[in-house]
Amino acid sequence: MLSQLPTRTCGLRTVLACVVIASVGSVTLGATEKEVPVAQVGLTADEAFADAQRLFIEKKYPEAAAVYAKFREDYGKSAEAETALRNSLYPFAYCLMASKDYPQAVTAITEALAATPPLAPERLLELQFWLGVSYFQTKDAVAARESLEKFISMAEEGTTKNPLFKRQNPIATHIPEARLLSASTWLAEGKHREAADHFTQLIPLLDKEDRGRAVIYQLYALQECSDDESALRVVHSQYPDMESIPQIISFQMLIFKLGDRFLERGEFRKAIQCLHKVWPRDRMLKHQEQRLGILEQRLKATDLNSAADPSAKTFTSRLIEDVRREMEGFKKTEDFDSALQFRLAMAYLQMERYREAALIMENMVGALPPNALNEQASLNGIRCWNALGNQPKSISTAQTFATQFPNSLFLPQVLFMEGEAYRTALEFEKAVEVFAELAEKFPKDEFTSRARFLRAFALLQAEKNTESAAAFSDFVNAFPTHELVDDADYWLGMSWAFDKQYDKALKALDGYLEKHKSGIHRGAAVYRKAYCHQQMGKFGTAIDELHDYLEKYPGEPENGEARILLGNALMNEGFIDDAFVVFRAIPESDKKLHEESIFRTADGLKALEEKEKFRDLMLDYISKNPKSPRVAEAFGNLGWYYRQSDQIDMARDTYWRAITEHGNDPEIRSVDDLFPALARLYRTPEEVLQYEARLGDMATEAKTSKKTTQLMRILYAQSRSLLKTAPEQSYALLLEAFQYADVKTTSPVLLVDFANALIESGQEKVGEELLRDTLRWNPRAMQKDRILSSLGDIELRHGKEKKALEFYARFEKETLGSAIFGETMLKQARLLKKRGNTTETLRVLEAILAFPAAKGQEKAEALVTIGDIHFANGKPETAIPYYQRVYVMHGRWKPWVAKAYLRSGEAFEKIKDPTSARRTYHELVSNPELAEFPETESASKHLLALGGPPPKESNAKPPQG
Numbered sequence: 001m002l003s004q005l006p007t008r009t010c011g012l013r014t015v016l017a018c019v020v021i022a023s024v025g026s027v028t029l030g031a032t033e034k035e036v037p038v039a040q041v042g043l044t045a046d047e048a049f050a051d052a053q054r055l056f057i058e059k060k061y062p063e064a065a066a067v068y069a070k071f072r073e074d075y076g077k078s079a080e081a082e083t084a085l086r087n088s089l090y091p092f093a094y095c096l097m098a099s100k101d102y103p104q105a106v107t108a109i110t111e112a113l114a115a116t117p118p119l120a121p122e123r124l125l126e127l128q129f130w131l132g133v134s135y136f137q138t139k140d141a142v143a144a145r146e147s148l149e150k151f152i153s154m155a156e157e158g159t160t161k162n163p164l165f166k167r168q169n170p171i172a173t174h175i176p177e178a179r180l181l182s183a184s185t186w187l188a189e190g191k192h193r194e195a196a197d198h199f200t201q202l203i204p205l206l207d208k209e210d211r212g213r214a215v216i217y218q219l220y221a222l223q224e225c226s227d228d229e230s231a232l233r234v235v236h237s238q239y240p241d242m243e244s245i246p247q248i249i250s251f252q253m254l255i256f257k258l259g260d261r262f263l264e265r266g267e268f269r270k271a272i273q274c275l276h277k278v279w280p281r282d283r284m285l286k287h288q289e290q291r292l293g294i295l296e297q298r299l300k301a302t303d304l305n306s307a308a309d310p311s312a313k314t315f316t317s318r319l320i321e322d323v324r325r326e327m328e329g330f331k332k333t334e335d336f337d338s339a340l341q342f343r344l345a346m347a348y349l350q351m352e353r354y355r356e357a358a359l360i361m362e363n364m365v366g367a368l369p370p371n372a373l374n375e376q377a378s379l380n381g382i383r384c385w386n387a388l389g390n391q392p393k394s395i396s397t398a399q400t401f402a403t404q405f406p407n408s409l410f411l412p413q414v415l416f417m418e419g420e421a422y423r424t425a426l427e428f429e430k431a432v433e434v435f436a437e438l439a440e441k442f443p444k445d446e447f448t449s450r451a452r453f454l455r456a457f458a459l460l461q462a463e464k465n466t467e468s469a470a471a472f473s474d475f476v477n478a479f480p481t482h483e484l485v486d487d488a489d490y491w492l493g494m495s496w497a498f499d500k501q502y503d504k505a506l507k508a509l510d511g512y513l514e515k516h517k518s519g520i521h522r523g524a525a526v527y528r529k530a531y532c533h534q535q536m537g538k539f540g541t542a543i544d545e546l547h548d549y550l551e552k553y554p555g556e557p558e559n560g561e562a563r564i565l566l567g568n569a570l571m572n573e574g575f576i577d578d579a580f581v582v583f584r585a586i587p588e589s590d591k592k593l594h595e596e597s598i599f600r601t602a603d604g605l606k607a608l609e610e611k612e613k614f615r616d617l618m619l620d621y622i623s624k625n626p627k628s629p630r631v632a633e634a635f636g637n638l639g640w641y642y643r644q645s646d647q648i649d650m651a652r653d654t655y656w657r658a659i660t661e662h663g664n665d666p667e668i669r670s671v672d673d674l675f676p677a678l679a680r681l682y683r684t685p686e687e688v689l690q691y692e693a694r695l696g697d698m699a700t701e702a703k704t705s706k707k708t709t710q711l712m713r714i715l716y717a718q719s720r721s722l723l724k725t726a727p728e729q730s731y732a733l734l735l736e737a738f739q740y741a742d743v744k745t746t747s748p749v750l751l752v753d754f755a756n757a758l759i760e761s762g763q764e765k766v767g768e769e770l771l772r773d774t775l776r777w778n779p780r781a782m783q784k785d786r787i788l789s790s791l792g793d794i795e796l797r798h799g800k801e802k803k804a805l806e807f808y809a810r811f812e813k814e815t816l817g818s819a820i821f822g823e824t825m826l827k828q829a830r831l832l833k834k835r836g837n838t839t840e841t842l843r844v845l846e847a848i849l850a851f852p853a854a855k856g857q858e859k860a861e862a863l864v865t866i867g868d869i870h871f872a873n874g875k876p877e878t879a880i881p882y883y884q885r886v887y888v889m890h891g892r893w894k895p896w897v898a899k900a901y902l903r904s905g906e907a908f909e910k911i912k913d914p915t916s917a918r919r920t921y922h923e924l925v926s927n928p929e930l931a932e933f934p935e936t937e938s939a940s941k942h943l944l945a946l947g948g949p950p951p952k953e954s955n956a957k958p959p960q961g
Helices: 012-021 045-057 061-075 079-098 102-113 121-137 141-161 170-188 192-205 208-224 228-244 248-264 268-275 281-304 310-331 336-350 354-367 372-388 391-404 411-424 428-441 448-461 465-478 485-498 502-515 522-535 539-552 559-572 576-584 591-607 611-624 631-644 648-662 669-679 685-704 708-721 727-738 748-760 764-777 784-797 801-814 821-834 838-850 856-872 876-889 894-910 914-926 934-945
Strands: none
Touching: 045 061, 045 079, 061 079, 079 102, 079 121, 102 121, 121 141, 121 170, 141 170, 170 192, 170 208, 192 208, 208 228, 208 248, 228 248, 228 268, 248 268, 248 281, 248 310, 248 336, 268 336, 281 310, 336 354, 336 372, 354 372, 354 391, 372 391, 372 411, 391 411, 411 428, 411 448, 428 448, 448 465, 448 485, 465 485, 485 502, 485 522, 502 522, 522 539, 522 559, 539 559, 559 576, 559 591, 576 591, 591 611, 591 631, 611 631, 631 648, 631 669, 648 669, 648 685, 648 708, 669 708, 685 708, 708 727, 708 748, 727 748, 748 764, 748 784, 764 784, 784 801, 784 821, 801 821, 821 838, 821 856, 838 856, 856 876, 856 894, 876 894, 894 914, 894 934, 914 934
């Protein structure tokens, strides 16, 4: 469960009680209570009766009741007042009812109903109704129910016998109210089951408005007797007519309560069904205001109609009063929408429907003011987006949380989730920053230890291996008993291994094995030790360790990799047949490594020059693995066989077949490697035209068939073919091909060329983003050198020298043997020199000189720059040999040769060796190929100042250095 559901929002239970219970038993005649006046004294019987009648007619019911009571007290036994006493029975009872003096009303009505001879039938019917109401108000539910049922029976009997009965007896129109009140007596007794059953039977007999009120009572009764299933059926059946219910707030709050009950019981689908039917607070209030207006208009019309049934006014007044009370109570729940949305989101969350939950919470946080519920919603929203793998939403929600709730107790957890989202999204540097922020701001929080571990791991994933090693070591020192120490010690060794510092890796892995006798990474650590020895060229040691590992740790995840490594080591030692045996031991169930073993076997067959076996192995692989991501690689090997056998047409057909069959499958990246091999089979200009024409035809067909991946690859191949003959068209094709690229599936070979084309075309931001994404999705791609170098160049162009140096440093460490090593290291050296870091500048320049594949021009610049640094540091004698190596070994690069001659001559002058200086200057000015350079003119001036060319000496000593 992603979050614990809070019980109930503060105040909602109170509001539910006020809103719903207020509706039950609210039917009265509803006059305003006033202080009852004292009746006048000294009046005759006729005067007292006449005074009471006047007050009654004037609707001054409390005053009238007091006079009637005094009259009955004074003249109750008087024969002369007998007629007046009888005539006072009905108005006296009416006044007591209207004055809400229900106990006295019961007595007066009972007396009036028992009068002999009986009162008029219409009076008896009316009094019977009032008796039921009075009993209800005095909480005598049984008597109220009996009285009301008797009224209903009398009214129905009269209506059956006389079609004009209701017109002659307006009180008979209140049969629905009587039925509602009668059924409500079960609620007053606390007999909710009986009440629910009575309302169920009653509802079909009522008109729309009364039915709405009955539904509220029915729903309340069902929930009180815990019959939530029946209550849910009522909600479903009555919801379409909800707008006709006078007390919409009551109905909606009962639905809310029902949804809440289902949620608490874990019946999330039913909870959602209910909560989706509850309106927002403002909509509910707006609708209730409209219904209240309708009721008030009806009351006003009743007041203006002197012939209107007085009880109708009473019932309408009471309903208005109830609605107003409900509204006032509901208006106090300002966080109702938050409570509703939060419950709905939690129901979706518990059903693991994270998208719906996240969207509800996102809307809730965005639309409503910050409060405790919104804080919980925002927190759970992050969890939902994480569960969905939507890292951008998770990150943005976490950042919004930090802005809205900067002092939240959950902020460390939110930062942790933000960092993990960045890490999962492969944005490792940002993950490192967030985890570091968490550790700095909340050093003692429970999430801090894990954040520090994951910071170290993110550094490792970002290939900042030395930094990750330090971070893992710091973690172990800070939390020596933490459950992740086992992992940290292992990944410390792996950090050094990935950094190619194998001695340190071996020491750390040995430390892990010694410290963690039952460690979860023991098998992996033993394997990684063998890996380090293999990478160090200690194949014999690696072979022994790998045999030992496979024997002691069978079934480990790295077993397949270990066999590949063992086979490679055996082949390096010349034991190719033994390697084949090891490769065959990798089961087909381990598909990826089994395929790798086949291609390693192919390498061995190629080394043994067993070409037919090599061919048969590849043909067998293609037939058994037609959908493998490596099938195009097999075609490539097969093409190699045909080339070696001088079957050029067969080689071409093999490549074209692979491109046609598999060119549109983005998972088969090795298709991209076939185009260069295929292009080399078209040597003459005529053949090149044939190749380009076929590519064009395939591009047209791919575009028509919407084979976008194949089209992208063909456009790229066309671009490469035209690079030298039509460079502008070549770049245009690259930009067109880029439209069909997907950084997650497209080969990094293509992506890097697309990125550079974008940068060349002025779309640097898009190109930079593509380079970064390519590195993120392909952290060990062969094109990593070009990516890091280009990113360093971009940072340098924008004046971000420190960032540029970071990329150049990564390039140096992570891409040994790169074809662009020299030019990139020169950029690093120039920048280091500019920033005054002489020591590092010299180290980088010496690395260029030591790199065999560095170009002559790059070495010439490096030599001159080293010489200049030594010269500037007052060591001209150290500088001279570097200058001399330029014009002795790199004479092709004339600009640097000219600089080297001039600087060398100046250095000789500095060490007081004018003869060597004159000889050096003379060599420069005497070389016609160097005449155009400004250094030649400067050398002439130096030479003249020294007295001209040196005399020819047959026994001249060679220059120093």
